Amino acid sequence: xxxxxxxxxxxxxxxxxxxxxxxxxxxxxxxxxxxxxxxxxxxxxxxxxxxxxxxxxxxxxxxxxxxxxxxxxx
Amino acid sequence: xxxxxxxxxxxxxxxxxxxxxxxxxxxxxxxxxxxxxxxxxxxxxxxxxxxxxxxxxxxxxxxxxxxxxxxxxxxxxxxxxxxxxxxxxxxxxxxxxxxxxxxxxxxxxxxxxxxxxxxxxxxxxxxxxxxxxxxxxxxxxxxxxxxxxxxxxxxxxxxxxxxxxxxxxxxxxxxxxxxxxxxxxxxxxxxxxxxxxxxxxxxxxxxxxxxxxxxxxxxxxxxxxxxxxxxxxxxxxxxxxxxxxxxxxxxxxxxxxxxxxxxxxxxxxxxxxxxxxxxxxxxxxxxxxxxxxxxxxxxxxxxxxxxxxxxxxxxxxxxxxxxxxxxxxxxxxxxxxxxxxxxxxxxxxxxxxxxxxxxxxxxxxxxxxxxxxxxxxxxxxxxxxxxxxxxxxxxxxxxxxxxxxxxxxxxxxxxxxxxxxxxxxxxxxxxxxxxxxxxxxxxxxxxxxxxxxxxxxxxxxxxxxxxxxxxxxxxxxxxxxxxxxxxxxxxxxxxxxxxxxxxxxxxxxxxxxxxxxxx
Numbered sequence: 211x212x213x214x215x216x217x218x219x220x221x222x223x224x225x226x227x228x229x230x231x232x233x234x235x236x237x238x239x240x241x242x243x244x245x246x247x248x249x250x251x252x253x254x255x256x257x258x259x260x261x262x263x264x265x266x267x268x269x270x271x272x273x274x275x276x277x278x279x280x281x282x283x284x
Numbered sequence: 285x286x287x288x289x290x291x292x293x294x295x296x297x298x299x300x301x302x303x304x305x306x307x308x309x310x311x312x313x314x315x316x317x318x319x320x321x322x323x324x325x326x327x328x329x330x331x332x333x334x335x336x337x338x339x340x341x342x343x344x345x346x347x348x349x350x351x352x353x354x355x356x357x358x359x360x361x362x363x364x365x366x367x368x369x370x371x372x373x374x375x376x377x378x379x380x381x382x383x384x385x386x387x388x389x390x391x392x393x394x395x396x397x398x399x400x401x402x403x404x405x406x407x408x409x410x411x412x413x414x415x416x417x418x419x420x421x422x423x424x425x426x427x428x429x430x431x432x433x434x435x436x437x438x439x440x441x442x443x444x445x446x447x448x449x450x451x452x453x454x455x456x457x458x459x460x461x462x463x464x465x466x467x468x469x470x471x472x473x474x475x476x477x478x479x480x481x482x483x484x485x486x487x488x489x490x491x492x493x494x495x496x497x498x499x500x501x502x503x504x505x506x507x508x509x510x511x512x513x514x515x516x517x518x519x520x521x522x523x524x525x526x527x528x529x530x531x532x533x534x535x536x537x538x539x540x541x542x543x544x545x546x547x548x549x550x551x552x553x554x555x556x557x558x559x560x561x562x563x564x565x566x567x568x569x570x571x572x573x574x575x576x577x578x579x580x581x582x583x584x585x586x587x588x589x590x591x592x593x594x595x596x597x598x599x600x601x602x603x604x605x606x607x608x609x610x611x612x613x614x615x616x617x618x619x620x621x622x623x624x625x626x627x628x629x630x631x632x633x634x635x636x637x638x639x640x641x642x643x644x645x646x647x648x649x650x651x652x653x654x655x656x657x658x659x660x661x662x663x664x665x666x667x668x669x670x671x672x673x674x675x676x677x678x679x680x681x682x683x684x685x686x687x688x689x690x691x692x693x694x695x696x697x698x699x700x701x702x703x704x705x706x707x708x709x710x711x712x713x714x715x716x717x718x719x720x721x722x723x724x725x726x727x728x729x730x731x732x733x734x735x736x737x738x739x740x741x742x743x744x745x746x747x748x749x750x751x752x753x754x755x756x757x758x759x760x761x762x763x764x765x766x767x768x769x770x771x772x773x774x775x776x777x778x779x780x781x782x783x784x785x786x787x788x789x790x791x792x793x794x795x796x797x798x799x800x801x802x803x
Contacts, residue, residue: 245621
């Protein structure tokens with residue numbers, strides 16, 4: 211099953227920590243956003259494999275912007 | 285026995301009422317994964333405390349001898365119950381009877397008080413277990429006419445309740461029309477994920493009006509209302525969970541505005557000084573922290589009940605206990621929009637202020653406020669008017685209020701953490717900094733000419749910012765204003781002292797609120 215990770219707030223992409231094909235655990239950091247001068251880590255909602263990364267460093271995101279798709283494992 | 289026949293009829297009629305909408309209706313309800321109204325009431329009420337009133341109401345047919353031929357109970361069960369030993373009044377929709385459709389007003393001369401009127405006159409908390417479809421055009425055929433929608437006398441009672449007793453709405457099905465209104469006319473509400481929805485008109489109505497196909501969950505389910513619209517405060521995984529949350533919400537509040545909230549035996553040490561508080565705030569200003577952990581460190585263990593956790597996430601609001609006394613708690617959440625007050629977060633803060641003012645709860649405010657949310661999205665949402673509404677509520681409120689400035693306190697958003705009247709106290713942590721506006725951005729605006737005319741604008745701006753930063757030490761403010769700066773580990777003992785002192789003031793504030801509660 212594909213799990214979509216969307217921006218919960220308007221933000222700028224500060225650091226992307228994963229690439230397509232990476233395995234991730236629930237709770238591990240996928241990327242770091244910057245919003246209102248704060249770094250906001252975005253954690254994986256599940257164990258899975260990164261299917262696609264739709265954002266890059268410096269992108270300005272609207273709320274609900276699709277950032278990463280994961281294939282849920284287990 | 286003299287009245288044997290009548291007692292037998294009473295027994296038989298009560299049995300018919302307990303049969304609800306009949307086996308078929310009950311079976312359909314179970315197939316939807318839902319509990320019956322009487323099972324729900326057992327979950328709401330302390331064991332053995334449920335007492336129904338208006339029990340015998342329903343629609344009857346009689347045979348030619350005047351004997352009861354058939355009987356359909358009313359699609360609503362009204363009663364009283366105890367929650368943690370304290371009495372409440374409730375209404376509970378019964379979907380097994382005609383889909384819980386409101387069947388119009390059959391009463392008239394001699395009609396008994398409604399549940400809502402009884403809650404108002406008895407000064408008892410009012411709970412709605414909503415599982416009803418609202419009005420139906422079928423009633424037009426029964427009546428042989430239509431009727432003008434009116435702000436009937438029940439509505440007056442529903443509004444008066446909000447300034448008199450705690451009102452909680454538990455949505456346990458699709459609530460349309462008047463059901464949707466009742467879901468919202470409350471101090472707090474909850475809905476079950478996947479099996480309850482709220483809307484003025486459901487999918488068929490949307491299809492007719494807008495030509496859009498949408499299912500009821502996408503239209504008005506918990507994902508919409510507890511995360512995006514904020515119409516419903518809390519989401520529950522199951523009906524049991526929803527009703528348990530309702531019991532917990534009411535446990536913090538008095539039975540009416542004419543009483544103080546009950547104090548529980550303290551579950552925690554009053555002078556607990558958690559060492560983590562001295563290091564919870566990172567030195568790097570770009571790094572956040574868990575404001576929920578912060579709250580847990582200062583309130584009584586396991587006493588925090590969060591309201592609307594998934595909506596307006598830049599502000600955390602809820603109820604808690606401090607040394608056994610009920611309090612309202614709010615904290616900026618730096619992990620969402622930096623904790624800035626946007627329209628959604630501001631509306632949560634406003635509702636908490638109203639709740640505290642109405643039910644005599646001291647307000648604990650853990651402020652880390654970067655200001656009102658900036659940006660075009662915030663403008664389109666109407667941030668200025670939302671800010672103005674919050675400022676009004678701050679000024680109109682009178683419950684004792686203590687603010688602890690944790691980190692940032694800036695601008696008009698910062699101002700809303702302070703009240704210049706009544707019992708108000710402010711402490712600051714050494715990690716705090718504040719001002720009418722932020723230095724970054726603020727310097728670029730205030731020193732624009734100096735920066736632009738410089739040979740090296742970038743280093744000039746940096747030099748100005750550094751100069752300004754040196755004067756932002758909270759100790760410099762304290763020298764001039766007497767602002768108390770505290771060791772963060774002292775926070776809980778100071779809050780305990782404040783909440784004890786507040787009881788004296790609260791005792792003089794019982795009665796109707798100065799600021800009317802608005803949903």
